Amino acid sequence: MPKPGKRRFSLAARITVFFALTVALMSGAAAAVTYFFPRAWIVFSATLALGLSLGIFLVRRSLFSVNRALRMIADGIQSFKDRDFSMRLAETRNDELGELLTLYNHLGDLLREERSSILQRELMLDTVLQSTPTAVVLTNARDRIVFSNRAARQMFFGGRKPEGHSFREILEGCPAPMREIVDSDSDALFTVESRGEQETFHLSKRPFRLNAQVHTLYMFARLTRELSRQEVEVWKKVIRVISHELNNSLAPISSMLHSAKTIKDQPQHAHRLDQVFDAIGERMAYLKSFLEGYARFARLPKPKKQSVSWPEFLARVSELYAFELEGEVPREDGFFDPSQIQQVLINLLKNAIEASSGADNVRVRIDSSPEFGSRILVMDRGKGMEEEVLKQSLLPFYSTKQAGMGLGLPLCREILEAHGGQIQIQNREGGGLMVTCFLPPHPRRGQTPIS
Numbered sequence: 001m002p003k004p005g006k007r008r009f010s011l012a013a014r015i016t017v018f019f020a021l022t023v024a025l026m027s028g029a030a031a032a033v034t035y036f037f038p039r040a041w042i043v044f045s046a047t048l049a050l051g052l053s054l055g056i057f058l059v060r061r062s063l064f065s066v067n068r069a070l071r072m073i074a075d076g077i078q079s080f081k082d083r084d085f086s087m088r089l090a091e092t093r094n095d096e097l098g099e100l101l102t103l104y105n106h107l108g109d110l111l112r113e114e115r116s117s118i119l120q121r122e123l124m125l126d127t128v129l130q131s132t133p134t135a136v137v138l139t140n141a142r143d144r145i146v147f148s149n150r151a152a153r154q155m156f157f158g159g160r161k162p163e164g165h166s167f168r169e170i171l172e173g174c175p176a177p178m179r180e181i182v183d184s185d186s187d188a189l190f191t192v193e194s195r196g197e198q199e200t201f202h203l204s205k206r207p208f209r210l211n212a213q214v215h216t217l218y219m220f221a222r223l224t225r226e227l228s229r230q231e232v233e234v235w236k237k238v239i240r241v242i243s244h245e246l247n248n249s250l251a252p253i254s255s256m257l258h259s260a261k262t263i264k265d266q267p268q269h270a271h272r273l274d275q276v277f278d279a280i281g282e283r284m285a286y287l288k289s290f291l292e293g294y295a296r297f298a299r300l301p302k303p304k305k306q307s308v309s310w311p312e313f314l315a316r317v318s319e320l321y322a323f324e325l326e327g328e329v330p331r332e333d334g335f336f337d338p339s340q341i342q343q344v345l346i347n348l349l350k351n352a353i354e355a356s357s358g359a360d361n362v363r364v365r366i367d368s369s370p371e372f373g374s375r376i377l378v379m380d381r382g383k384g385m386e387e388e389v390l391k392q393s394l395l396p397f398y399s400t401k402q403a404g405m406g407l408g409l410p411l412c413r414e415i416l417e418a419h420g421g422q423i424q425i426q427n428r429e430g431g432g433l434m435v436t437c438f439l440p441p442h443p444r445r446g447q448t449p450i451s
Helices: 011-036 040-081 096-131 150-156 167-171 176-183 224-264 267-298 310-318 338-356 387-392 408-418
Strands: 135-139 145-148 188-194 197-210 213-222 306-308 324-326 334-336 363-369 373-379 422-427 433-439
Touching: 040 096, 135 150, 145 150, 150 213, 167 176, 176 188, 176 197, 197 224, 224 267, 306 310, 306 338, 310 338, 310 363, 334 338, 334 373, 334 433, 338 373, 338 408, 338 433, 387 422, 408 422, 408 433
Parallel strands: 324 363
Antiparallel strands: 135 145, 135 213, 188 197, 197 213, 306 334, 363 373, 373 433, 422 433
């Protein structure tokens, strides 16, 4: 761009001036030669020779500065190609080439600033990755390692840089649980023995595209210390809950046994013994149910996934708890453990019916596709949940019911996560809750996101 306050003299104007001067000089030369040599061919020859010589001189003089400017721009572009953005060109011209030189300098300044900003961000990202305790490994489509941080080099490679090596070959020397989890298709926890102690890790595996090529990012987070702390907190809470429930049952049982002893010595009150024993039996049945609930939560088996017909599955569930089906039943089979997902629906329907004071306002909707899996929605028109209750509703042993054990929703979450799915709970507009259960598709029919 021309500099402010400076009048621009374009390249076309310069060539026009040079051409006009040449014509004028040739005309003057022709007039002079005609005065001294009246013959036409001599005039033509002399004028042509003089005009061509003068024209060539003027054009070369004009193109010399143009060629110089073009060579400068070519050198500058070559420096861009070599990733050197520090070269600046002298802006001595006041024409189109001068504008081009100015634009080149502006572009160089912009690229230099962008490169500096990118380098700063890369430095910050590398500092974060190198300082994090999570082991990070990035592999390309051929399973070759293209990046690893300090934690990964210490965990897998003895502190050495593994770039260029096959990650699978390196994993051959790792414990079997780690290899199995790396080969799986979902995030998971695994435990290995290290130096005589059990170490627990969480693996996150994410495929994505980088420079139009498929890469895979592995992140191994060490959770042993955090899980130990949480395990202690959970055990404390379990002990408090069990102790509370045992005291709530043992105290009345002890009182009723004392009453039974008193009645034994008073034959006139013998008819009350049946009432006392019934009350004791009721408390014992409650304790049995309470402990069985904990045992069922603790020994949840691995799901046995299979193709399941949705119409037949929903028909069996409706025989246990009534509900209104919303929308059409998917024709495509689901892929899950029918017994465990039936238990999930039973828990959710039981809660929904209790919240709605009946099954009239309880609805179930199933959305399913072979690419994205299945989505089960259980909706009611109860009072819903407060925000604080929503946040804790999936935690074990948390319950707002007076006689609740806080295991129904956590059991649903455990079952769904064991299937590779998840559960979401949210309040509905107009009142009530909507619980959404996600189930992944059949592995041979589903999609794996890569971007």
